[in-house]
Amino acid sequence: MDKNYTFEFEGDGGNNNSHNILSAIILAAGFIANLVAVVFLYKHLQKHKEANHIILLFTLIMVDFICIALYILRRILRNFVSCNLFGFTNYLFPLASGSMSSLMCFERCISLSMPYRYGNYFQPKKTKFYAVAILGLMVCVSALPFVGVGSYDKIFFGPVSFCKNFYIPSDPAIYNVHFALYSLCGWSIVVIGAVSNIRVVYAIYAMTKMHAAVNLNQAPQLRNKEIKRQTNIAKTVIAIFTGFTICWVPWLVVLIILRAGKLVNNDIIIVTSQMLLANHLVDPISWVLTSPGIYKVISTKLRVLLPCFQRSSVSVGPFETTNTQIAI
Structure with missing residues (x-):
């Protein structure tokens, strides 16, 4: 009988109990943390329906919560879940979470660097449209193997079989399309988020140096209050994106190395996979740690x-x- 190993972002280590225990801890903590965050943010959203940054943060946490819930469900039903579903969710949710983080960074960048034109680009309806459109794009990219552009199917190496999550040099040329699009989306998320955050930090620094142009008696107090508010929001966005980048970039590097035909230690693959999973726990924790209230x-x-x-x-x-x- 073939021995089946299913490599997935829960960091399945086969018979390695330490990896499996760590995965279980991440899943349990992630489920509780995201559930609490969803409840709190939903209440905030009901009172601040026009706040674009809260809309995006709530969307991000919802993505994380759904991701963790589905990961738990598919671990329970793993013997009844196809490799295509494993691969699709493995590729989709990190991209979805990262794209929301990057969009949050971009929204803050426009808000601080182009305050007078901000309303032209970000309004509640437009913000929701951006979120849905970007998530839809991530779904399309992750679903390409379903139409033959890439593969998540089970492959065999002698007596061992596993669900495919990586691209190897012997893959058909058409598979390169999926690999290229996935990598492009991944690195674009990192670059856009990083550049936006740098611009946000600069804008906040500039705000602290800016002199009041309105009421000289009230402006200093109002300005300090606004700077503090913008700084608090920026801290949350930057913390969330930094956590995502730390969890995401190692996976992208491993994916490129494997695609080039180089060998990577299995423990490294498992660790990078668990880091991807841990990102869905990092998001709600980052929100709490950067919001003292x-x-x-x-x-x-x-x-x-x-x-x-x-x-x-x-x-x-x-x-x-x-x-x-x-x-x-």
Whole structure:
């Protein structure tokens, strides 16, 4: 009987228990973290429906949550899931998550570098359209093997078989189309996000040096408040994109090395695969760590169990300020 190994982004290490345990921890933590983030962000979105950065952040977290949920489901049903479905989800979700991160960076770049023309490019309806269009493009690129341009199918090497996730030199020439498009999308995400973040940092620095041009009595206070708000949003976007880049680039490098016909240690492949999976956990963590006000909100929810409360205004970072109950 053939021994089947399914290499997937959960970092399946065959009989390597340490890899499998780590994957299970990432999946469990990712599911809880993204579920909590989805609930909080949904409430923010209901109160700030016109905020483009919240729309994009909510979309990103939803992508991460759906990804983690499907990964858990397909691990449970792995004996009933085809290699095509494994490969499709493996390729799609990192691209989808990365493209949303890059779009968030670009949105911040336009907001800070072109504030007077920002409304021409980003409005709630346009922002949602951009998100849907980009996710649709990632779906099309990842689905090319279904029409013969690339392959996710099972391949055999002697007594061992596995679901194909890599391209090798002996592949048909048509497979290069999928490899090229996938690589182009991947590196474009990294470059666009990096350049946008550099521009964002420069714009925030310029804001701190800018003199008020309106009411001299009110402008300094208003300017400081706006700089702080923009800085908080930028911190979240930059942190999310940095986490994605760290998790994503090693995989792209490994993919290119394998396509060139070079050997890569299996442990390295598994580690890079787990890093891709871990990115879906990094996103909600990055959001919390860069939004100090979130701690107050979470603390408030926990203190609901205490008997004494009073009304107080609680800041929730760059997203909103709301009235809630906190313990005395």
